[in-house]
Amino acid sequence: MDMKYAIFDMDGLLIDSEPLWMSTQAALLHELYGIAPGTQDLHAWKGVSSRAFCEDMARLHAGRGVEAGTLFEALIARMGRAIVEAPLMPGAVELIDWLRERHVGLAIASSSPLSFIEAVVRRHALPIAVFASGTEVPRSKPHPAVFELAAERLGAQRHQCRVWEDSLNGVIAARAAGMPVVAVPDPAHPGAERFAIADRVHRTLHESLAELNAADPGTPTIKSPNHVQPA
Secondary structure, three states: OOOOEEEEOOEOOOEOOHHHHHHHHHHHHHHHHOOOOOHHHHHHHOOOOHHHHHHHHHHHOHHHOOOHHHHHHHHHHHHHHHHHHOOEOOOHHHHHHHHHHOOOEEEEEEOOOHHHHHHHHHHHOOOOOEEEEHHHOOOOOOOOHHHHHHHHHHOOOHHHEEEEEOOHHHHHHHHHOOOOEEEOOOOOOOOHHHHHHOOEEOOOHHHHHHHHHHHOOOOOOOOOOOOOOOO
8 A cells, every 4th residue: 555644634524524614605605695595506616715615705795795704703603512413424433443454654634724624623532633734725625725734734645635525626735745546425415427537436435445444454344333422
């Protein structure tokens, strides 16, 4: 196995939080400004930072009085209370354990704030200590900056990193960073064929683990069916 480092997106990849993000975004737009976007309308912002989302909403709905700062503060406050309730995606623990057993360096590169990443890692006792947030870089995904920052904090060369992403914006960002990328998109994502730009497209993280095991059969498969999430 030639992979030395693995970088994971968080929302929609490690935790099942994308429906929570989109429902919260829609609820706040309606509550604060009387705007009623459909869930499908919000798919285009999967993978981008909350600040970038709010700035886009202010630009698109300037006539409705949307103010980016106000919307951002409300979104972060509400999601800050809710994010830890999002469950882990199937196969997340098993894949992380498999990579850790083989001494692969691990990082999370997410558009979420650092405080959200840290809270999720604590909540689920994930053995990952290197984080990069889209709030720390000038431009959000699909710009590669957050992945470049994660590689820097890992002490890695970009080509040594493999990225796991669920969003098209994230896949584009990883490719732009010069990193091999595995896409694990939501089957309901519109335009799923566009994920063909990824090096691999898997239906689940379990499928990623199966492929890794097939390529590296020397070590027994790690299974964590009884992983207990901390209270």
